[in-house]
Structures are given as C-alpha cells and as structure tokens.
Amino acid sequence: MLTFVIRRTLWTVVVMFVITVVVFFIFFKTPGVDPARAIAGRSPTPQQLAEIRVQFGLNRPLYVQYARMMKSIFIDRNLVSYSDQGELVIPEIFSAAPATLSLVFGASLIWIVTAIGMGAAAAKLRGTIYDPILMILALIGISCPVFWLGQVVNLITQGGLHRSVFSWLPALGYTSFATSPVKWFEGLIFPWITLSILYIGLYARVLRANLLEVQSEDYIRTARAKGLSEQRVLLRHTLRTSMITFVSLFGLDFGALVGGGAILTEVVFGIHGVGFLTYEALINLDLATLMAVVIFGAFFIVLANALVDIGYAWLDPRVRPT
Amino acid sequence: MAALAEQLETTELRPAVAGRNPWALAWRQLRRNRIAMAALGLFVLIVLLSLAAPLYAHDVAHIASPLSPNLNGTTIVHGKVVPVMQEGGGILKLGESPIGPTWDIGHYFLGADGIGRDVATLILYGGRASLQIGVTSAAFCCIGATIVALIAGFFGGLTDTILSRVMDIIWAFPVYLLAICIATELLTNTNGFQVGPLRVTATSLWTPTAIIAFIYLPYVYRPIRGQVLSVVNKEFVEAAIAQGASNFRLIFSEILPNVVSTVIVLMPLMIATTILTEAALSFLSVGVQPPNVSWGTIISDGQDLLYTRPWVSLAPGIMIVLTVLALNVLGDGVRDALDPRAKVRVR
Numbered sequence: 001m002l003t004f005v006i007r008r009t010l011w012t013v014v015v016m017f018v019i020t021v022v023v024f025f026i027f028f029k030t031p032g033v034d035p036a037r038a039i040a041g042r043s044p045t046p047q048q049l050a051e052i053r054v055q056f057g058l059n060r061p062l063y064v065q066y067a068r069m070m071k072s073i074f075i076d077r078n079l080v081s082y083s084d085q086g087e088l089v090i091p092e093i094f095s096a097a098p099a100t101l102s103l104v105f106g107a108s109l110i111w112i113v114t115a116i117g118m119g120a121a122a123a124k125l126r127g128t129i130y131d132p133i134l135m136i137l138a139l140i141g142i143s144c145p146v147f148w149l150g151q152v153v154n155l156i157t158q159g160g161l162h163r164s165v166f167s168w169l170p171a172l173g174y175t176s177f178a179t180s181p182v183k184w185f186e187g188l189i190f191p192w193i194t195l196s197i198l199y200i201g202l203y204a205r206v207l208r209a210n211l212l213e214v215q216s217e218d219y220i221r222t223a224r225a226k227g228l229s230e231q232r233v234l235l236r237h238t239l240r241t242s243m244i245t246f247v248s249l250f251g252l253d254f255g256a257l258v259g260g261g262a263i264l265t266e267v268v269f270g271i272h273g274v275g276f277l278t279y280e281a282l283i284n285l286d287l288a289t290l291m292a293v294v295i296f297g298a299f300f301i302v303l304a305n306a307l308v309d310i311g312y313a314w315l316d317p318r319v320r321p322t
Numbered sequence: 323m324a325a326l327a328e329q330l331e332t333t334e335l336r337p338a339v340a341g342r343n344p345w346a347l348a349w350r351q352l353r354r355n356r357i358a359m360a361a362l363g364l365f366v367l368i369v370l371l372s373l374a375a376p377l378y379a380h381d382v383a384h385i386a387s388p389l390s391p392n393l394n395g396t397t398i399v400h401g402k403v404v405p406v407m408q409e410g411g412g413i414l415k416l417g418e419s420p421i422g423p424t425w426d427i428g429h430y431f432l433g434a435d436g437i438g439r440d441v442a443t444l445i446l447y448g449g450r451a452s453l454q455i456g457v458t459s460a461a462f463c464c465i466g467a468t469i470v471a472l473i474a475g476f477f478g479g480l481t482d483t484i485l486s487r488v489m490d491i492i493w494a495f496p497v498y499l500l501a502i503c504i505a506t507e508l509l510t511n512t513n514g515f516q517v518g519p520l521r522v523t524a525t526s527l528w529t530p531t532a533i534i535a536f537i538y539l540p541y542v543y544r545p546i547r548g549q550v551l552s553v554v555n556k557e558f559v560e561a562a563i564a565q566g567a568s569n570f571r572l573i574f575s576e577i578l579p580n581v582v583s584t585v586i587v588l589m590p591l592m593i594a595t596t597i598l599t600e601a602a603l604s605f606l607s608v609g610v611q612p613p614n615v616s617w618g619t620i621i622s623d624g625q626d627l628l629y630t631r632p633w634v635s636l637a638p639g640i641m642i643v644l645t646v647l648a649l650n651v652l653g654d655g656v657r658d659a660l661d662p663r664a665k666v667r668v669r
Contacts, residue, residue, distance in 0.1 A: 143650055144643055145598055148635065155636075259499075267605075279606060293499065297499050301494055
C-alpha cells in the first residue's frame with residue numbers, strides 16, 4: 001500500500017509539472033500565435049508590441065520565460081493581470097475560491113442525497129412503471145445544458161414569479177457566508193439545484209445499474225438466506241458495495257467542478273467565483289489570469305484524482321496495483 | 323463414405339437456422355426497442371429540419387440573408403406591416419426591443435433576436451452548425467482515440483505507457499478550461515492556423531470541432547484500450563500470429579473488429595456530449611464565431627433578452643435538450659443491443 005501511495009504521489013507531481021509546461025506552451029508557443037499581440041489586446045502598434053516583449057520577457061530564451069512565469073505564479077505570487085494592470089492574479093483567485101466552494105459543496109450535498117434516493121428507488125421498483133419514469137427523468141436531467149437550465153430557472157424565479165412566489169429571493173449574485181448566512185443560502189439555493197440536476201441524473205443511473213448488478217451476487221443471496229429483511233439487505237449489503245463506485249465518481253466530479261467545471265453555472269447566476277473570474281478573463285483576453293486559473297484548476301483535479309485512487313485502493317485491495 | 327456423404331447432404335438440407343452476423347442480430351434487437359427507434363426518428367427529424375434551413379428561410383419565411391442583421395426590416399402581423407425592431411415604451415421611446423413570437427409560421431414565428439434576425443430560421447441554421455460540429459468532432463474523437471488505443475494496447479510495454487500517460491495528462495485538464503485556453507489562443511490569431519497543408523481560419527467551424535475532438539480523446543481512449551487489452555492475447559490472435567500475419571493485419575483485421583462494437587456504443591453518447599460542449603463553449607463565446615450561428619450562440623445572445631424575449635434562448639435550448647435526449651436514449655438502446663454489460667460513462 002505504501003509503495004502504491006508513493007508511486008501515485010510521484011506521478012501526481014510529474015503530471016502537475018507537465019501541466020504547467022503544456023499550459024505555458026499553449027499560451028506562449030502556439031505556432032503562428034504571437035503572445036505579445038494577445039497581451040496587447042485589440043489593434044496594437046508595433047512599438048507597443050516591442051515594449052510588451054521586453055516587459056514580459058518574451059525576448060528571453062524559452063526556459064527563462066517558463067521559469068519566470070512559474071516563479072511569479074507559485075513563489076512570488078505577483079503575476080499581474082494583463083488587461084487590468086495592477087491587479088494581482090493569484091490573490092484574486094484565492095478570494096474567489098470560497099464562492100466556488102460554497103456552490104459546489106451545496107450542490108454536491110443535494111445531488112448525493114437525491115441521487116441515492118432516486119437510484120435506490122428505481123432499483124427497488126424495478127418492473128413497475130416508476131422505474132422507467134425515474135430513469136427518463138434522470139436522462140432529461142443529463143440532457144439539459146446547465147447554462148440554459150440556469151436561464152430557465154432565472155426566468156421563473158427572477159422574472160415571471162419574482163413578484164409573487166419568489167419575492168424573498170435576492171437579486172443574482174453571491175453574498176459570503178460571513179456577511180450574512182441567510183443571504184448566502186438564499187442566493188445559492190437555485191444555483192445549487194441547477195448545478196446538481198445533471199449529476200443527480202448521472203449518479204441515479206450509475207447507482208441503479210450498480211445495484212442491479214450487485215443484487216445477483218452470491219453474498220446478497222446469502223444475506224437473504226440468513227433471513228434478513230429486504231430493507232436491511234438493500235441498506236447494509238447492496239447499497240454499501242455500490243458506494244465504492246459512487247464515492248470514487250464523486251471525488252472525480254467534485255474535483256472537476258471546483259477545478260473550473262462550475263464556470264457555466266457561475267456565469268449564469270453571476271456568482272463571482274473562480275469560474276466567473278475565468279469568464280471575465282476570457283472576455284478581456286486576460287491571458288495571465290486564464291493561465292493561472294487553468295493551472296490551479298488542473299492541480300485541483302489532479303489532486304482529487306490522486307486522492308480518489310488512493311482511497312479506492314485502500315477500500316478495495318483488488319485494484320491495488322503493485 | 324456413402325454414409326458420410328448422405329449425412330453431409332442431410333445436414334445441408336436441414337432447414338438450417340439462417341446464418342446472421344452479429345451486426346444483423348444487434349440491429350434486429352435495436353429495431354425491436356421502440357423507445358430507441360422513436361429516439362432515432364426524432365434525431366433524424368432534427369437533422370432533416372436543420373438541413374432544410376435554406377428552404378425554410380427562402381420559401382416560408384422569405385428572408386434573403388438570414389444570418390445578417392435586419393434592424394430596419396418589417397414583417398406582417400395580423401395583416402399589418404410592423405417593424406421588426408419595435409420602439410421602446412415610455413414617452414421618450416428609448417431603446418428598441420425585437421418583435422416577440424408571432425406564432426405565424428411565415429412571419430417571425432419565434433420573434434427576432436437582438437439584431438432583428440428571425441429566431442426560427444436562426445435555430446434551423448444553428449442546428450446545422452451544432453449537429454455538424456457534434457457529429458464530426460465525435461467521429462474524429464472516436465477514430466483518433468481508437469487508433470491510439472489500438473497501437474497502445476497492441477504493442478504494450480513502453481508504447482502503451484507513454485500513450486496512456488499522455489492521455490492521463492489531457493484527462494487531468496478541466497474540460498472547459500482547456501477548451502477555453504486553446505480557443506482563446508486560436509481565436510486571437512485572426513490570420514488562422516496552419517497545420518501542414520491544412521489551413522483553418524479562426525472563425526471556421528473546424529476550430530471548435532478540433533478542440534472538442536481533442537479534449538474528449540482520453541474519455542474514449544480508456545474504455546477502448548481496455549477492450550483491446552482484453553482481446554490482444556486471445557487464441558485467434560495467436561492463431562493469426564502463427565499464420566505469419568503482419569502487425570497491420572493483426573491490428574486491423576483481428577483486433578479492430580472486436581472493439582468496433584464498443585466504439586459504436588460510445589458514438590451516440592459522444593455526439594450528445596460534444597453537442598453539449600459546443601453549446602457551452604459557444605455560450606462562453608469561444609465556440610462558434612459570427613457570422614456563423616449555433617444553438618449555443620443563440621442562447622448566448624438571448625441572455626440579454628431573457629426577461630423581455632425569453633423565446634430567443636428558450637427555443638434553441640429546447641432543441642438541444644431534444645437532440646441530446648434522443649441521442650442518450652438511442653445510446654442506451656445501442657448499448658443494450660450490442661454490448662449490454664458495457665460500462666460506459668462519457669462525462
């Protein structure tokens with residue numbers, strides 16, 4: 001187990017290094033793309049371009065450029081936004097992180113509870129009309145573009161019914177928990193639901209398939225033969241085994257959402273998290289912010305994946321590679 | 323000898339079970355799945371409607387250039403000529419708002435967007451771009467990933483390690499952020515992008531296609547490589563090796579046919595995913611670029627009109643949901659028909 005953990009950790013470090021190199025190359029060495037031009041924004045003069053090359057060290061050798069960039073991201077943390085001169089990128093990302101974390105934590109709580117309920121109910125009600133109905137609902141959830149769903153939710157809660165049913169709802173935006181827990185909750189409740197719908201669909205389907213597969217295992221038959229009630233078989237035996245898959249999926253999706261996957265929800269609901277920051281950087285063509293966000297996002301995902309792998313190996317020795 | 327000959331003859335004469343290849347069997351199975359066939363029908367209908375976009379524009383809606391702004395245009399509502407961009411309310415009549423849905427099939431059925439274009443026509447044209455990008459990028463992605471998976475699984479060893487690690491690294495990137503990065507780089511470069519003899523302009527539909535195909539490579543690579551590994555040491559491959567088959571023949575005529583079913587199971591689900599991704603990228607303004615439109619760009623334009631003219635974003639969203647739902651249902655059906663035990667999860 002220890003060897004596995006060490007190997008996995010080393011590989012994580014290698015992946016992180018490669019990611020920084022790849023991102024650096026995407027931004028600074030895409031063939032035919034001049035980074036100075038991208039930094040300068042729309043229609044720069046040749047003189048401006050030359051100044052930018054010197055200012056950002058673009059005339060230096062490649063490895064120097066790379067080292068300078070990484071130093072300003074990780075060590076000095078003084079990377080300056082290209083579009084909004086003077087704004088420091090790294091502190092900005094860290095101050096946006098709580099909004100994203102609030103969004104993803106709340107949504108994941110909703111989707112875990114709902115998906116377990118839906119998946120278990122569908123597996124239990126197999127053969128009745130309710131199983132296909134639940135699964136069609138799950139499929140519809142998977143098929144909705146999240147930003148469009150957000151617009152529909154906004155249209156209902158901020159538009160049509162805002163004067164009657166949803167008059168308690170604050171305007172779009174994020175209020176930090178420290179400022180006002182009630183406002184925080186009210187502002188996030190619909191983004192949570194919107195973000196969780198896709199995952200409720202995915203997880204309910206995965207869980208149902210898994211439960212049905214596990215149900216034919218010998219140890220479930222043994223549990224029944226012991227005279228356990230169906231309830232107990234489902235809760236203590238079937239569901240428990242399916243949880244391994246469920247938890248590992250959750251780790252990956254959670255990582256992906258915090259690492260940038262929540263951008264669409266954040267944009268639609270105006271939640272100023274990391275995703276929104278990325279969107280603004282994109283609109284302003286602020287490559288420094290974009291690059292830093294991608295690197296941090298990818299790091300988060302790589303870490304989440306590593307934790308999932310290690311956790312999985314710990315739970316299930318069969319998958320532990322030597 | 324005579325007995326044997328007779329026996330052979332009777333075997334020949336026996337009303338044999340008609341030999342059907344597995345594809346025919348799977349197709350028969352799929353055809354019996356009414357829900358999947360309905361989904362296939364819906365998808366084909368959406369494709370046909372999108373292909374008919376110019377027909378609708380010219381012969382039904384009578385719009386000469388459906389993709390260009392139409393700020394001074396007029397249309398007919400209840401027999402009266404009205405401007406497409408209507409004056410704002412209040413005494414000063416400030417601000418213009420596009421005409422809302424008339425529910426009259428020939429005259430701005432779903433209203434106009436922010437620059438006076440007919441939304442119904444735009445949706446049909448947008449469907450072309452969305453479907454084209456969805457289908458071609460899913461196809462490129464599946465073909466590319468299959469080739470890499472065949473090479474990795476067949477040669478194994480160092481080749482496998484390197485290719486799998488490269489895929490792991492693409493996998494580690496946040497999907498949307500990676501696409502955004504590549505797109506920003508490609509789109510800031512107005513002269514286009516040159517790869518060998520291929521030249522892609524920045525606003526071409528091939529830019530998002532290539533980006534989407536690239537970011538989903540590992541999602542297809544992983545299941546197919548697993549499939550290759552499970553057949554590469556089977557007896558029939560050994561038999562082919564014993565016959566002196568070349569590597570090329572081993573890969574393409576021994577192993578490939580055994581993984582094609584997995585690719586086909588993945589294909590509808592991949593198209594569903596790529597259509598959603600294209601819409602998301604276009605919504606974030608890094609997907610389809612003007613003058614082209616796609617369902618995602620229409621929803622993005624509709625964001626500003628959400629509370630006044632909700633149909634501008636509702637309608638293309640409904641098209642996306644229907645298309646993706648049809649593809650997901652079809653994908654489930656194809657999986658049940660071809661390979662019920664396949665564990666497939668694209669996203």
